[in-house]
Amino acid sequence: MEAVAGRTGLDEVPGFTKECSDGTTDPARRAPARPPHPAARRRRRARSPRPRELREPRRRERRDPAQVLAPALRRRRPHHGRPRRPRQRGQPHVRRHPDRAHLGSAVLHEARHGLGGGRAPDLAIIHAARLPGYAPGGLLDPWDLDLLAEFGVRREDFGDRVWESGTFDGDVYSIALDSHPFILFYNTDHAAAAGLMEGDRMRQPTSPDDFLDMVTAMKEASGGSGLSYGYVNDGAQMWRLWYTLYLQQGGVMELPIGGEARIDDEPAVEAFRFIQQLVDPSRGVPNADIQTALAEFISGDSGMLLSGVWELPSLQAAGLPIDAMPIPNLYGTPAAYADSHAFVLPHQNDVDEDARREVYRFVAEILKDSFDWAGAGHVPAYLPVTEDPAYADLLPQANYAAVAEIINYDPPAWFTGSGSDFQSLFAENLQPVLLAGADPQAGIDRFRAALDELLGKPNPV
Missing domain, CATH: 3.40.190.10 (Periplasmic binding protein-like II)
Structure with a gap:
């Protein structure tokens, strides 16, 4: 503290007394009664720069590219003094x-x-x-x-x-x-060991129960989890799977501005009942986030992974024997989430x-x-x-x-879409259904009430 004070000009303030390490003050170190001329202070600062911990950051905070x-x-303007980016190949006319x-x-x-x-x-x-x-x-x-x-x-x-x-x-x-849908990745070696391959691809399940049996078989073949699904504190991951299964049952969601949200209770609850079975400890890790799920699948300790197509480069870089397919049609209506x-x-x-x-x-x-x-x-x-x-x-x-x-985007409203508070609101009201086995219907009712409140507000733009 003493060293910092000495370099920041505090000893130039009239009446300022530095405190010694024993808690006493040293009169000989008392600051002068009159401060020096401002020009002298500026010269002193130039010779003695402020300590790093007190300096203002000079560079703008980096934003997350993900x-x-x-x-x-x-409007973008070129930054003087910085090297220009090369022009796009094939578009010499574009900067x-x-x-x-x-x-x-x-x-x-x-x-x-x-x-x-x-x-x-x-x-x-x-x-x-x-x-x-x-x-x-x-x-x-x-x-x-x-x-x-x-x-x-x-x-x-x-x-x-x-x-x-x-x-x-x-x-x-x-x-x-592009479109970037939510899909199913699978380890072809584990699928072959589980007897699930038909030719060079994994067979399609015929029902929700059949898919659960496939996950169980994958668990036995992998020696770890049958399926990896990360959703904890991730409303987007929760929403993508739930909305896919909801739509496969013919569920409809409507968000009329100024009106009331429509969510069909029966398919909404059934979708959660099914996901609860997927994350049951008998089939995989019940409370994984996306990083845990990815690490488990990449390490070969899981047979399947539910996530977005954007994970493919990481999976391929790990050298896994993988393939991928759309989310299986388990309820009769082909549907998948995407943006x-x-x-x-x-x-x-x-x-x-x-x-x-x-x-x-x-x-x-x-x-x-x-x-x-x-x-x-x-x-x-x-x-x-x-x-x-x-x-x-x-x-x-x-x-x-x-x-x-067969892709489906979020139901249209000013507050929906990727990265929106809508998906966070979904997790806020419904994550306990998967984490703690809470009642799905009660969670859906809370989510519907929260949507009704948003529908009563105007678009901020």
Whole structure:
């Protein structure tokens, strides 16, 4: 404390007395009655810099790249003195000044301020399920489909569900780059030992009970868990599986603004009853988070893993004998949860038509070159890529690409979508059902009441 005080100018304050280690004060060390001239103080500071622990941080806090799918909508300017990023291969006419922001309410706040100050960028990327929160407030401009067609991208180049995710009030506000569904990974060695393989792929279960039997067989073959599923403190993971099983039973969820939420009780409760059996200790770890589930599967101590396609690179890097498939249709209605990374045009009051035309060119070229993006596990939205014969050799991606035909996005509302508080609200009310065996119906009732409260509030943008 004494050393810090001496270097921060406290001994120059009139009447200041330093305290010695024994608790007494030393009159000989009392500060002078009059402070030095301000210029002298500035010179002294220049010679004796402030200690590191008291300095203001000079660099902006780094943001988590894993949560980055919607940039702060503000104009990018090149940073002087820093090396420029190389231009995108194949687009010599494009210079990028990328920025990133967290998902959720923070990006909405930054977006409003960026647009209000006339600093909107030429292009941004969001999760498609967040579109109902952006489009109504005038934050985005609709896409000109005729101009997009000039660069070889048309409506028929996309699946119905992917394309519809980008529409609002009859206009197209987002163009999907991909879909990233929630799927089932499995260890082919364990599946073979459990007698579950048919040819080079695992067989499809015929019912919920049949799938539970498959998980039990995988547990015996792996010597660890039959299935790994991380959900603790992760509303997104809980929601993705529950919503898939809910929709497979024909469940409908509607969120009319100003009205009351519709959740069908019977399929809602049944989906939780089934997940409770999946996480029973007789089949796997009952209270795992996503990192625990990944570590267990990567180590070979589990037969199956429920998670998103974005985990594929990590699983492949571990050298596992893995394959993947859509979540099995256990209740009769093909359905899977997914979201999409999608290109949007931030609203600009004064559009530079030449720059906007280059944006269309850039997006078209990215879509046509999205085969490489499939390497990250994502399913390219541009059908000419997935229908190319070369895609059939991309494994295991080709084995679950058809899931794009049955994907379902979050029910549309201004507060839903990836990274939203909606998924956190789901976990807040329903995690005890899986962790402690709480009554699913009571949790659904609480969740419905919380949604009704949100539905009574206006869209903040």
